[in-house]
Structures are given as structure tokens and as C-alpha cells.
Amino acid sequence: MAKMSCKILIVDDEEDILLVGRLLLKQHFATVMTASDPYKIPALP
Known part of the structure; x- marks a missing residue:
């Protein structure tokens, strides 16, 4: 299965x-970004 050329953002305060x-998601999507602080989302690339 080929990776989708999508970006995924996961936001949660639990590091686990x-x-x-x-x-789990990096197997299926080209870019997986994570953030533990929702206020930092605008600064993400």
C-alpha cells in the first residue's frame, strides 16, 4: 500500500x-506532525 501524500496533525497533551x-500513521501518510500544545499549531510548518 502506497503512502498518501497528505499531512496529518495529532494534538494531545499525552505524550504516549x-x-x-x-x-501508526507514519506507515500510511507522508507527513505526521504532533503537538502537545494547541496554541503552537499556527507555528507548525
């Missing part, structure tokens, strides 16, 4: 959730 989400 961010890690698991990144590990």
Missing part, C-alpha cells in the same frame, strides 16, 4: 498518545 499515533 502522540507517540503511538505517530508510529
